Amino acid sequence: MALPVLALDFDGVLCDGLNEYFTVSAKVYRELCPEIGCTGNLEPLREWFYRLRPVITHGWEMPLLLHGLMAGEDIQAMESAWPQVQQRLLRETGWTAQDLGQRVDEMRDAWIARDEQEWLSLHEFYGGVVAQVQRWLTTTPFQPVIVTTKQERFVQALWSGVGVTWPEQWLYGKTLAQPKTQILQKLHQQYGVIGFVEDRWEALTAVQQVPALQNIPLFLATWGYNTPAQAQSARQLGIQPLNLGEFCDPQSPWCRGND
Template identity: 50%
Template sequence: MAHSPPSLLALDFDGVLCNGLREYFQTSWRVYRQIWPEQSLTLSLEEMEWKFGQLRPVITVGWEMPLLLRAILEGTPSQEILQDWPKVRDRLLVAYHLSATDLGERVDSSRDRWIQTDWQSWLALHDFYDGVVAALQRWQAQGQPLAIVTTKEQRFVAYLLEQADLFFPPEAIYGKEQQQPKTNILKALQSTYGAPLWFVEDRLGALLQVAATPELEATELFLATWGYTTAGDRAQAEAHPRIHLLSLEEFCQFPHWLSP
């Protein structure tokens, strides 16, 4: 059975379109040194970056990243972080008298200063996944409605897209400023564009929330297996009746994702 293209293709940004893992680590490290300047290191920077990359799938919002580094350097077992990150995160917030608001401001201001003083080095730490830029340009040329739904700040997303010669109107980028769960944003998009939406995300938790939302039962859900996922995420998604596993090669072949 052939499937018609969706009314709207909604895409996460980090881990779906763009790999910013190197920038995440560097920004997190800068903020970490602000908060814990005197702490001795138990790992080399290379070892920290490797572990940070392995554990990045637990992060849902950028302010958590310096706390992930703190958990790593305190020797928190990786399995504990993967299985119960919210508990680990909240314990660190209390132990060091920190808040999500303060950490978020530190992360954003660190990025701002970096872009203002050396934007080329900041930009060089971001890589659009192979084939993604050409695919987005092709879909736009074909008139396929697109939206980006992300927890990253809209201005950072818009800047990176512009540098890649991709132009999305501001109203097509739904960033952290929305201060709403992705389910609410998707419901609003569905009311504008109609059903069915297709939604591509690399965070399993976000897809499960959509799958549990009755108003979005017509939405097709895709887990980006090339993004910040774990083997456990992929296995759970594969067993879920609503979620499709999607490879990067398949992603670039839109709209044939559901072809038999």
């Protein structure tokens, strides 16, 4: 008998990749703008990049966000109206989402091929996550499933680095080229979904707009890439905010699968 599934985002829920995001974005930016990037000190932009990470939906946006910071774009405008700023920056630079995404992926692939341990060291699984995931994979009456916009090969490389074997059939990533709502619908129809844990506000509210998914419990990972204001208003929209301690506590009742 098939087990129900617990759907999990990867970045911002299981793994903290902020250091890697900034470092890879800086390398790509230096390629795109050698006349600026190679001479400019990008390090002072790191904290602003971290603060603005919640506005990013896809990896290709990261070098563009860094370019906006380097070009002196208004921080509040980037924070409140990133989609509009993003499109304007694409027009001004002539860059495309496809090219930026390819550059980011190729930069990661080359880095992993050159020194995988160095690349892995830029990531950190949130405290308690690895032990909790290992429990879920072996002892719980549900199947943990990752639904992410990250390339599957990068996810598997990170799990391998901490000694976790994640079943390939339960990893739904970028190569599927499907929105998370579509993946969740298929999982829900086939197995039933007991919960979806996501740190990105837009992804959770998108799920709420799909009639077939309106009965799925939604959880906001407040330790990830979202804002305090989003966490405060989550309950009003029927989204349960979770802190990391609750998420990693095997006795916590937040997930029905722990009953």
